[in-house]
Amino acid sequence: GQQLNQSPQSMFIQEGEDVSMNCTSSSIFNTWLWYKQDPGEGPVLLIALYKAGELTSNGRLTAQFGITRKDSFLNISASIPSDVGIYFCAGLGGNKLVFGAGTILRVKS
Amino acid sequence: DGGITQSPKYLFRKEGQNVTLSCEQNLNHDAMYWYRQDPGQGLRLIYYSQIVNDFQKGDIAEGYSVSREKKESFPLTVTSAQKNPTAFYLCASSISGFETQYFGPGTRLLVL
Numbered sequence: 001g002q003q004l005n006q007s008p009q010s011m012f013i014q015e016g017e018d019v020s021m022n023c024t025s026s027s028i029f030n031t032w033l034w035y036k037q038d039p040g041e042g043p044v045l046l047i048a049l050y051k052a053g054e055l056t057s058n059g060r061l062t063a064q065f066g067i068t069r070k071d072s073f074l075n076i077s078a079s080i081p082s083d084v085g086i087y088f089c090a091g092l093g094g095n096k097l098v099f100g101a102g103t104i105l106r107v108k109s
Numbered sequence: 110d111g112g113i114t115q116s117p118k119y120l121f122r123k124e125g126q127n128v129t130l131s132c133e134q135n136l137n138h139d140a141m142y143w144y145r146q147d148p149g150q151g152l153r154l155i156y157y158s159q160i161v162n163d164f165q166k167g168d169i170a171e172g173y174s175v176s177r178e179k180k181e182s183f184p185l186t187v188t189s190a191q192k193n194p195t196a197f198y199l200c201a202s203s204i205s206g207f208e209t210q211y212f213g214p215g216t217r218l219l220v221l
Contacts, residue, residue, distance in 0.1 A: 006151075031209070033210075040197075040215070041215065042201075043199070045210075090210075092207060095207050097207055099151035102151060
């Protein structure tokens with residue numbers, strides 16, 4: 001079946017640093033989504049990308065829909081302690097939403 | 110205040126028991142979904158419903174059952190046939206089938 005490769009698996013960074021994570025796939029997707037999940041809570045949608053090449057920002061977050069439609073990245077600028085959590089990418093193709101395994105972000109204050 | 114609610118937050122199941130997890134949404138979304146999340150893994154689709162009175166199996170439907178009698182509600186029953194039910198269960202909804210999905214807060218199921 002379809003799979004998303006999300007990397008890195010985890011990150012431990014200094015407060016104030018920029019963060020970058022990405023997802024790649026062997027399949028083409030029509031939509032890329034990025035979610036953040038806090039411990040014990042449901043994922044919250046951060047950014048939705050609907051068009052190849054699209055670059056979208058939401059505050060300190062920026063995400064891009066790869067031109068090949070097989071990848072996407074998420075950048076977080078000037079990280080703060082509340083950025084900790086698990087970040088998931090998800091690709092929507094046909095009638096299925098496929099999730100990456102997540103990137104665990106830990107911030108050292 | 111529109112959103113998705115799941116209850117209970119924590120649920121305990123005894124051996125051989127069926128338990129039902131509740132999911133309600135007031136977003137007027139047609140489609141609803143159930144996912145299972147295990148530690149260190151992504152979300153896996155259990156069942157989904159694109160319209161009232163219709164639902165389809167996802168990737169890991171064995172040992173689970175659902176119903177969709179009302180647009181707002183999509184309860185999930187974890188049956189005794191599910192041998193490894195301990196997990197975090199997430200309900201989601203979207204305007205229509207497999208568009209951008211929005212998640213509820215989750216139910217953690219533990220086996221006694």
